[in-house]
Amino acid sequence: MHAASRPLTSRTLRAAAASYRRGTPVPRGPTGRVDLTDLLADPYADPADAERRLALTERRLFDAGDRRAVFLTVYGTVxxxxxxxxxSDRFADPEWVGAYLTAFANRYRTALSAYECGERDRVPRAWRLAFDAALAGDTLVTQDALLGINAHVVHDLALALVDVGVHPKPARRADHDAVNAILAELVDVEQDLLAARYAPGLADLDEAGGRIDEAAAFLTLAEGRDWAWHCAVALADGGPLARRTVRWLLDRVSAGAGRLVLAPSRYGGARDRLLALERS
Structure with a gap:
């Protein structure tokens, strides 16, 4: 488990412990509101196919007033x-990055497809939490975005990296980190999109609850992506016990971080005011 020792911080352990808390949103089965079958049935073939179908999925959910579109607004932009x-020349191995982008998107597609089919046991805990919360309709836009980012980065990304291979480590780690620069460029763009599409009353999402102390600190993309890389290396290089342990960590830490995002005490009285602003 040496390769995975870096992710075992006090913060990840707190998140894992939080996964055992109760009080999650009301479970939902198939929504019956939006038919996504044609968009989810087949795996994404390549980055262009993933981008096209993610955009169509977002549009279909958005038009139906389905808050699961919030995460897709962020993810589609990325x-x-x-x-x-x-x-461009941003990546040393663009072919590998393209395969990585496609495998990552397919992790989201399979989670949403299983959820839509009512196959909850096939949906990772963090995604069940995110989808249930979005459909319950009691969350802030910021929470919906963070819940999706948490499920996709903290749970899915390591598995997608294993799908496409992490070796040779130095070269591929450099391309993995090169994506972080793109993400940093998009922070303001994404927040403006969320404000324009879902919360016109919020002039500044950072100021209006865009950070959720330690939960959001863990979910910063650079840190979450670093966590995912180390977990992927442990899955690729470790023995059976190490692989089982890492998969347990991916499941529990992502679920616990999601519950921290939803914890109402982290907003205090500001949450009701923010909801009122979003819905004005």
């Missing part, structure tokens, strides 16, 4: 920008 970077 996918589009990284795909454009494949044609």
């Amino acid at each position: 996918t589009s920008r990284v795909r454009r970077g494949l044609a």
Whole structure:
């Protein structure tokens, strides 16, 4: 388990412990409100296919008033920008990054497809939490975005990296980290999109609850992506016990971080005011 020792920080252990808390949103089965079958049935073939179908999924959910669109507004923007970077000199191995982008998107697709089919046992805990919360309709836009980012980065990313291979480590780690620069460029863009599409009453999402102390600190993309890389290396290099342990950590830490995002005590009285602003 030496390769995974770095992710075992006090923060990840607190998140893992939080996964055992109760008080999650009311479980939901198939929504029956939006038919996504044609968009989810087949795996994404390549980055262009992933970008196109993610955008269509977001539009269909958004038009139906389904808050699961919130995460896709963020994720679709990231996918589009990284795909454009494949044609530049940002990556040493753009073919690998393209495969990585596609495998990552397919992790989201399979989670949403299983959820839509009512196959909850096939949906990772963190995604069940995110989808249930979005459909319950009691969350802030910021919470919906963070819940999706948490499930996709803290749970899915390590598995996607294993799907496409992490070796040779130094070269591929450099390309993995190169994505962080793109993400940093998009922070303001994404927040403006969320404000424009879902919360017109919020002039500044950072100021209006965009950070959720230690939960959001863990979910900063650079830290979450570093966590995912180390977990992927442990999955690739470790023995059976190490692999089982890392998979347990991916499940529990992502679920616990999601529950920290939802904890109402972290907003205090500001949460009700923020909800009122969002819905004005």
